Amino acid sequence: MQHDEPDEHDEYASGGRPLPHAAQERWMRPYRPGPWRVGIAALALMLASYLMFAALIMVAATSVQGAGLCLGLAVLVIVATLRLLRVGVWLSRKGLRQVTFFSTVTLPWRQVAGVRTAQQPVKVLGMPRTVQGQALVIVRRGGDPLRTLVTDHNADFLGRVEAFDIAADAIEGWAAELG
Structure with missing residues:
Protein backbone atom coordinates (compact mmCIF):
# COMPACT_ATOMS: atom_id res chain seq x y z
CA MET A 1 0.00 0.00 0.00
CA GLN A 2 1.47 3.35 -1.10
CA HIS A 3 1.58 6.17 1.43
CA ASP A 4 1.93 9.50 -0.38
CA GLU A 5 1.03 12.04 2.31
CA PRO A 6 3.57 12.58 5.10
CA ASP A 7 2.39 11.68 8.58
CA GLU A 8 2.13 14.73 10.87
CA HIS A 9 4.21 12.90 13.49
CA ASP A 10 6.89 11.80 11.02
CA GLU A 11 10.03 13.69 11.99
CA TYR A 12 11.45 13.35 8.46
CA ALA A 13 8.43 15.04 6.87
CA SER A 14 9.53 18.36 8.39
CA GLY A 15 13.13 18.21 7.23
CA GLY A 16 14.47 16.10 10.11
CA ARG A 17 13.11 18.28 12.93
CA PRO A 18 9.74 17.59 14.56
CA LEU A 19 7.51 20.62 14.62
CA PRO A 20 6.27 21.95 17.97
CA HIS A 21 2.72 20.82 17.25
CA ALA A 22 4.04 17.30 16.65
CA ALA A 23 5.81 17.21 20.02
CA GLN A 24 6.90 13.78 21.01
CA GLU A 25 7.10 11.96 24.30
CA ARG A 26 10.82 11.23 23.99
CA TRP A 27 13.44 13.84 24.79
CA MET A 28 15.16 15.21 21.71
CA ARG A 29 17.77 17.86 21.03
CA PRO A 30 16.52 20.27 18.33
CA TYR A 31 20.04 20.60 16.91
CA ARG A 32 22.97 18.33 16.16
CA PRO A 33 26.14 18.30 18.24
CA GLY A 34 28.66 20.66 16.68
CA PRO A 35 32.03 19.78 15.17
CA TRP A 36 33.97 20.97 18.23
CA ARG A 37 31.98 18.72 20.57
CA VAL A 38 32.20 15.75 18.21
CA GLY A 39 35.94 16.31 17.64
CA ILE A 40 36.69 16.44 21.36
CA ALA A 41 34.60 13.30 21.88
CA ALA A 42 36.46 11.50 19.09
CA LEU A 43 39.83 12.37 20.61
CA ALA A 44 38.64 11.22 24.04
CA LEU A 45 37.41 7.91 22.62
CA MET A 46 40.75 7.46 20.87
CA LEU A 47 42.47 7.97 24.22
CA ALA A 48 40.14 5.36 25.73
CA SER A 49 41.06 2.87 23.01
CA TYR A 50 44.78 3.41 23.71
CA LEU A 51 44.11 2.86 27.42
CA MET A 52 42.27 -0.39 26.68
CA PHE A 53 45.10 -1.53 24.43
CA ALA A 54 47.57 -0.69 27.21
CA ALA A 55 45.45 -2.77 29.59
CA LEU A 56 45.63 -5.69 27.16
CA ILE A 57 49.43 -5.41 26.97
CA MET A 58 49.66 -5.25 30.76
CA VAL A 59 47.54 -8.39 31.13
CA ALA A 60 49.88 -10.15 28.69
CA ALA A 61 52.81 -8.98 30.84
CA THR A 62 51.00 -10.29 33.96
CA SER A 63 50.53 -6.87 35.52
CA VAL A 64 46.90 -7.28 36.51
CA GLN A 65 46.88 -4.26 38.83
CA GLY A 66 48.16 -1.93 36.09
CA ALA A 67 45.72 -3.44 33.59
CA GLY A 68 42.85 -2.82 35.99
CA LEU A 69 43.93 0.80 36.42
CA CYS A 70 44.15 1.37 32.64
CA LEU A 71 40.80 -0.33 32.08
CA GLY A 72 39.20 1.74 34.84
CA LEU A 73 40.58 4.95 33.32
CA ALA A 74 39.29 3.90 29.89
CA VAL A 75 35.79 3.30 31.28
CA LEU A 76 35.93 6.69 33.05
CA VAL A 77 36.94 8.44 29.79
CA ILE A 78 34.13 6.68 27.88
CA VAL A 79 31.50 7.64 30.48
CA ALA A 80 32.73 11.26 30.50
CA THR A 81 32.64 11.35 26.69
CA LEU A 82 29.08 10.07 26.56
CA ARG A 83 28.05 12.71 29.10
CA LEU A 84 29.83 15.39 27.06
CA LEU A 85 27.83 14.39 23.99
CA ARG A 86 24.54 14.73 25.95
CA VAL A 87 25.22 18.33 27.05
CA GLY A 88 22.67 20.77 25.64
Whole structure:
Protein backbone atom coordinates (compact mmCIF):
# COMPACT_ATOMS: atom_id res chain seq x y z
CA MET A 1 0.00 0.00 0.00
CA GLN A 2 1.47 3.35 -1.10
CA HIS A 3 1.58 6.17 1.43
CA ASP A 4 1.93 9.50 -0.38
CA GLU A 5 1.03 12.04 2.31
CA PRO A 6 3.57 12.58 5.10
CA ASP A 7 2.39 11.68 8.58
CA GLU A 8 2.13 14.73 10.87
CA HIS A 9 4.21 12.90 13.49
CA ASP A 10 6.89 11.80 11.02
CA GLU A 11 10.03 13.69 11.99
CA TYR A 12 11.45 13.35 8.46
CA ALA A 13 8.43 15.04 6.87
CA SER A 14 9.53 18.36 8.39
CA GLY A 15 13.13 18.21 7.23
CA GLY A 16 14.47 16.10 10.11
CA ARG A 17 13.11 18.28 12.93
CA PRO A 18 9.74 17.59 14.56
CA LEU A 19 7.51 20.62 14.62
CA PRO A 20 6.27 21.95 17.97
CA HIS A 21 2.72 20.82 17.25
CA ALA A 22 4.04 17.30 16.65
CA ALA A 23 5.81 17.21 20.02
CA GLN A 24 6.90 13.78 21.01
CA GLU A 25 7.10 11.96 24.30
CA ARG A 26 10.82 11.23 23.99
CA TRP A 27 13.44 13.84 24.79
CA MET A 28 15.16 15.21 21.71
CA ARG A 29 17.77 17.86 21.03
CA PRO A 30 16.52 20.27 18.33
CA TYR A 31 20.04 20.60 16.91
CA ARG A 32 22.97 18.33 16.16
CA PRO A 33 26.14 18.30 18.24
CA GLY A 34 28.66 20.66 16.68
CA PRO A 35 32.03 19.78 15.17
CA TRP A 36 33.97 20.97 18.23
CA ARG A 37 31.98 18.72 20.57
CA VAL A 38 32.20 15.75 18.21
CA GLY A 39 35.94 16.31 17.64
CA ILE A 40 36.69 16.44 21.36
CA ALA A 41 34.60 13.30 21.88
CA ALA A 42 36.46 11.50 19.09
CA LEU A 43 39.83 12.37 20.61
CA ALA A 44 38.64 11.22 24.04
CA LEU A 45 37.41 7.91 22.62
CA MET A 46 40.75 7.46 20.87
CA LEU A 47 42.47 7.97 24.22
CA ALA A 48 40.14 5.36 25.73
CA SER A 49 41.06 2.87 23.01
CA TYR A 50 44.78 3.41 23.71
CA LEU A 51 44.11 2.86 27.42
CA MET A 52 42.27 -0.39 26.68
CA PHE A 53 45.10 -1.53 24.43
CA ALA A 54 47.57 -0.69 27.21
CA ALA A 55 45.45 -2.77 29.59
CA LEU A 56 45.63 -5.69 27.16
CA ILE A 57 49.43 -5.41 26.97
CA MET A 58 49.66 -5.25 30.76
CA VAL A 59 47.54 -8.39 31.13
CA ALA A 60 49.88 -10.15 28.69
CA ALA A 61 52.81 -8.98 30.84
CA THR A 62 51.00 -10.29 33.96
CA SER A 63 50.53 -6.87 35.52
CA VAL A 64 46.90 -7.28 36.51
CA GLN A 65 46.88 -4.26 38.83
CA GLY A 66 48.16 -1.93 36.09
CA ALA A 67 45.72 -3.44 33.59
CA GLY A 68 42.85 -2.82 35.99
CA LEU A 69 43.93 0.80 36.42
CA CYS A 70 44.15 1.37 32.64
CA LEU A 71 40.80 -0.33 32.08
CA GLY A 72 39.20 1.74 34.84
CA LEU A 73 40.58 4.95 33.32
CA ALA A 74 39.29 3.90 29.89
CA VAL A 75 35.79 3.30 31.28
CA LEU A 76 35.93 6.69 33.05
CA VAL A 77 36.94 8.44 29.79
CA ILE A 78 34.13 6.68 27.88
CA VAL A 79 31.50 7.64 30.48
CA ALA A 80 32.73 11.26 30.50
CA THR A 81 32.64 11.35 26.69
CA LEU A 82 29.08 10.07 26.56
CA ARG A 83 28.05 12.71 29.10
CA LEU A 84 29.83 15.39 27.06
CA LEU A 85 27.83 14.39 23.99
CA ARG A 86 24.54 14.73 25.95
CA VAL A 87 25.22 18.33 27.05
CA GLY A 88 22.67 20.77 25.64
CA VAL A 89 19.01 21.67 25.63
CA TRP A 90 16.54 18.80 25.18
CA LEU A 91 12.83 19.18 24.48
CA SER A 92 9.72 17.03 24.69
CA ARG A 93 6.03 17.45 25.24
CA LYS A 94 6.77 17.23 28.98
CA GLY A 95 9.04 20.26 29.09
CA LEU A 96 12.53 21.62 28.60
CA ARG A 97 15.62 19.85 29.93
CA GLN A 98 18.99 21.56 30.25
CA VAL A 99 21.82 19.05 30.54
CA THR A 100 25.25 20.20 31.74
CA PHE A 101 28.27 18.00 32.35
CA PHE A 102 27.53 17.58 36.07
CA SER A 103 23.81 18.32 36.41
CA THR A 104 20.43 18.29 34.70
CA VAL A 105 17.57 20.74 35.17
CA THR A 106 14.12 19.78 33.89
CA LEU A 107 11.35 22.35 33.68
CA PRO A 108 7.75 21.55 32.74
CA TRP A 109 6.51 23.96 30.07
CA ARG A 110 4.24 25.69 32.57
CA GLN A 111 7.37 26.79 34.53
CA VAL A 112 9.08 28.31 31.48
CA ALA A 113 8.29 32.04 31.44
CA GLY A 114 10.20 32.83 28.26
CA VAL A 115 12.91 31.83 25.81
CA ARG A 116 14.77 34.51 23.86
CA THR A 117 18.15 35.29 22.36
CA ALA A 118 20.21 38.12 23.80
CA GLN A 119 23.48 39.88 23.00
CA GLN A 120 25.75 39.42 26.01
CA PRO A 121 29.28 38.35 26.96
CA VAL A 122 29.60 34.60 26.34
CA LYS A 123 32.37 32.09 27.03
CA VAL A 124 34.32 30.69 24.09
CA LEU A 125 34.13 26.87 24.21
CA GLY A 126 33.36 27.06 27.92
CA MET A 127 36.74 28.59 28.77
CA PRO A 128 37.08 31.63 31.05
CA ARG A 129 37.65 34.01 28.12
CA THR A 130 34.50 35.90 27.15
CA VAL A 131 33.53 37.70 23.96
CA GLN A 132 30.41 39.53 22.87
CA GLY A 133 27.99 37.06 21.34
CA GLN A 134 24.47 35.69 21.30
CA ALA A 135 23.04 33.48 24.01
CA LEU A 136 19.77 31.64 24.39
CA VAL A 137 18.23 32.84 27.66
CA ILE A 138 15.64 30.59 29.30
CA VAL A 139 13.68 32.33 32.06
CA ARG A 140 11.71 30.41 34.69
CA ARG A 141 8.44 31.60 36.19
CA GLY A 142 9.50 33.75 39.10
CA GLY A 143 12.06 35.62 37.03
CA ASP A 144 15.38 33.81 37.50
CA PRO A 145 17.01 32.54 34.28
CA LEU A 146 18.63 29.15 33.85
CA ARG A 147 22.38 29.02 33.44
CA THR A 148 23.26 30.09 29.89
CA LEU A 149 24.15 26.92 28.02
CA VAL A 150 23.44 27.53 24.33
CA THR A 151 25.55 30.32 22.82
CA ASP A 152 26.97 31.07 19.40
CA HIS A 153 30.46 30.42 20.81
CA ASN A 154 29.92 27.05 22.53
CA ALA A 155 31.12 23.68 21.25
CA ASP A 156 27.98 23.18 19.16
CA PHE A 157 27.84 26.52 17.34
CA LEU A 158 31.33 28.08 17.22
CA GLY A 159 31.72 29.30 13.65
CA ARG A 160 28.15 28.24 12.79
CA VAL A 161 26.04 31.33 13.46
CA GLU A 162 23.29 30.21 11.08
CA ALA A 163 22.98 26.87 12.90
CA PHE A 164 22.69 28.76 16.20
CA ASP A 165 19.89 30.91 14.79
CA ILE A 166 18.00 27.84 13.55
CA ALA A 167 18.38 26.04 16.89
CA ALA A 168 17.36 29.14 18.89
CA ASP A 169 14.31 29.62 16.65
CA ALA A 170 13.35 25.96 17.10
CA ILE A 171 13.61 26.15 20.90
CA GLU A 172 11.70 29.46 20.96
CA GLY A 173 9.03 27.87 18.74
CA TRP A 174 8.60 24.93 21.11
CA ALA A 175 8.36 27.30 24.07
CA ALA A 176 5.78 29.49 22.33
CA GLU A 177 3.70 26.51 21.23
CA LEU A 178 3.84 24.40 24.41
CA GLY A 179 4.63 27.01 27.09
